[in-house]
Amino acid sequence: MSHITKSVEVGGKTITLETGKLAKQANGAVMISSGDNYVLCTVTASDEAKPGQDFFPLTVDYREKTASVGKIPGGFFKREARPTEKEILSSRLIDRPIRPMFPEGYFNEVQLLCSVYSSDKENDSDVLAAIGGSAALLISDIPFEEPISEVRVSRVNGELIINPSYKQIEEGDYDITVAGTVDSIMMVEGESREISEAELLEAIKFGHKYIAEICAFQKEFMKEVGKAKREIAPAEDISEMEKDVREICEADIKTVTGTILSKEERKLKNKEIYDKVIAALGEKYPEQEKMLSKIIHDIQYVVMRDMVLNEGKRLDGRKTTEIRNIDTEVGVLPRTHGSALFTRGQTQSLTTITLGTKRDEQMIEGLKELTTKRFILHYNFPPFSTGEVGGRPGPGRREIGHGNLAERALKNLLPTEEEFPYTIRVLSDILESNGSSSMATVCAGSMALMEAGVKLKKPIAGIAMGLIMEGDKTAILSDILGDEDHFGDMDFKVAGTNDGITAIQMDIKVRGISFDIMEKALAQAKDGRIHILGEMKKTIETARDSISKYAPHLYSMSIPKDLIGAVIGPGGKMIRHIVAESGAELNIDDDGIVTIAAVDKEQAAIARRMIEALTEVPEIGKIYEGKIKGIKDFGAFVEILPGKEGLLHISEIDNKRVNKVEDVLKAGQMVKVKLLGIDDAGKLKLSRKVLLPKEEAKPVSNEAPK
Secondary structure, eight states: OOOEEEEEEETTEEEEEEESSSOTTSSEEEEEEETTEEEEEEEEEOSSOOTTOOSOOEEEEEEEOGGGGTOOOOSSSOSOOSOOHHHHHHHHHHHHHHGGGSOTTOOSOEEEEEEEEEOOSSSOOHHHHHHHHHHHHHHSSSSOOSOOEEEEEEEETTEEEESOOHHHHHHSSEEEEEEEOSSSEEEEEEEEEEEOHHHHHHHHHHHHHHHHHHHHHHHHHHHHHOOOOOOOOOOOOOHHHHHHHHHHHHHHHHHHHTSOOOHHHHHHHHHHHHHHHHHHHTTTSTTOHHHHHHHHHHHHHHHHHHHHHHHOOOTTSOOTTOOOOEEEEEOOSTTSSEEEEEEETTEEEEEEEEEEOGGGOEEEOSSSOOEEESEEEEEEOOGGGGTOOOSSOOOOHHHHHHHHHHHHHHHTTSOOTTTSOOEEEEEEEEEEOSSOHHHHHHHHHHHHHHHTTOOOSSOOEEEEEEEEEETTEEEEEESOOHHHHHHSSEEEEEEEOSSOEEEEEEEESSSOBOHHHHHHHHHHHHHHHHHHHHHHHTTOOSOOSSOOTTSOEEEEEEOOGGGHHHHHOGGGHHHHHHHHHHOOEEEEOTTSEEEEEESSHHHHHHHHHHHHHHHOOOOTTOEEEEEEEEEETTEEEEEEETTEEEEEEGGGSOSSOOSOGGGTOOTTOEEEEEEEEEOTTOOEEEESGGGSOOOOOOOOOOSOOO
16 A cells, blocks of 8 residues: 555644555554644454354554653553553543444454554544544445544633643633534533533534534545455345244234333343243254344334334333433431432432542543542442342443543532532442433432532533434433433433533434434433432532531641741651641642641641641740750750750759759750740740749848857
């Protein structure tokens, strides 16, 4: 393949695609660049599907090389290890719009790797990687004929900006990533500061203009370098098997689908149907259980969608706009700093809040400069939540993605650090799941934060919307069930307040949806969100007046900047001593603001007194009680304040003549002294005798001695 480079200008920035020079043994390889950002996107595919493969095994990995910003990785081994949370989230942003674009029935394993080799540290490379990944697939022989493109949109001072810098995102009203094809939207994800549905649509439409341009650019690139696409082997003719299965179970499937059942009951009924089919057809189609199960699944797919579209009836009997029953509680766990239990139908989140100090902040290391994060949300989805047996619990890509979405939904309505100087950790454990556990996390998180005394500006709720679409018929579903997500065409999550949207995530299984459908879904989501907020309000509406008695209470004081070192001490010795003696935690910023964290007020008081003593300036004429640190022939050295010693000269020890210091004082003894003066060198002059009662003069006798 010859070396080919092609460029296009998008929003004032040049995007360049290059192929034929690097990674030439991959099925497709593209180096995409914009400014100093370079991402190599490579795609490979197996020659054939594994025997019995019945799903599409696509793997997408986005990785950031630390060399791209001139950094050596931390840690013992000094090399890139497991993907960071940022890399996982970026991988998901690429995977989700690309996955639906492969032809149905293509089951060969495909791996897309996107590696950042150069970064300007001012712009994110993940949207570039999505474009580069699409271009690499497009020019390869892998069946992928319709490009997707991805952009990021923000609004700063009323101006819409395409692919904003990190700084512009921080200053902007929202950070929204949009992916799509030339004529439709494939994916939306982002966060905002309570924008309206109309403003969100404006941002998506603005982004789509550039998506269409970049898709057209990719098609031009493909014409110059594209390979012939592989042929997909025709599917096996199973029409007779389908006919046999349909005759046995289609009526049963329609009955079960149209009956209101719990998730467990539906699962059992479906198993009975499966067992009935296997018993009837097992001998005729030996070793075809997997295919028989797939046919049953396909019939269920058609029957469920037909019922929704033609009868307006859902699996649990609800109308398309109806929300499941909601039950809420707060304060369910006595020793946590805040807790809430949110149950919506068969989805349940138990969420806890932990308040920490500055030292509990999470350090974020990546291609940008090292930053810290004071609001952390973790989401756990154990297998028992769906009644299944699984491996050891631990966060997978899905859990990290769901947790990030919930975190983005809540974080922009938190009080500022000046208003509430705590590190906040939200932990959502999903105890039961049948649809939209991430949005249950948003609801439970909002309530738990308020119960913990965190002054949220407004309560926040989330809802997941679904879509069934066949030809001209569409049905938008509010608060979807797990099966409605599984058999449906869209999972559209929207979180926000009564006044606006704070986070959004849309994934679809079809090749794009129109703006008209999106607008209707957003309006229906708003109605559902407001209903859920009303249910939450019945339990808790505003933040508690105070935090938990078990949470660390924060106290602050100011010390002179030039005395910060005295409080810290050599190698941190002094600050460790204060922590050990008081039981409190300390944090000192560069401005001399000391934050003391302690559960017990007395612990904070001890720490404060010790700091005040360390930073107190000696005052002439003031009386101190100090410890004798050393004795010399000419006097004693007395520590009147931590680290501040003065000389108690032998002549200032007593009213009477003192021949030897040790006759009156001992090392380690506590003694009251008065500060008489401070010389030009800063040396302290002390006196003990001025504090002693003066001896009365004896009367003089005129009598001669006897």
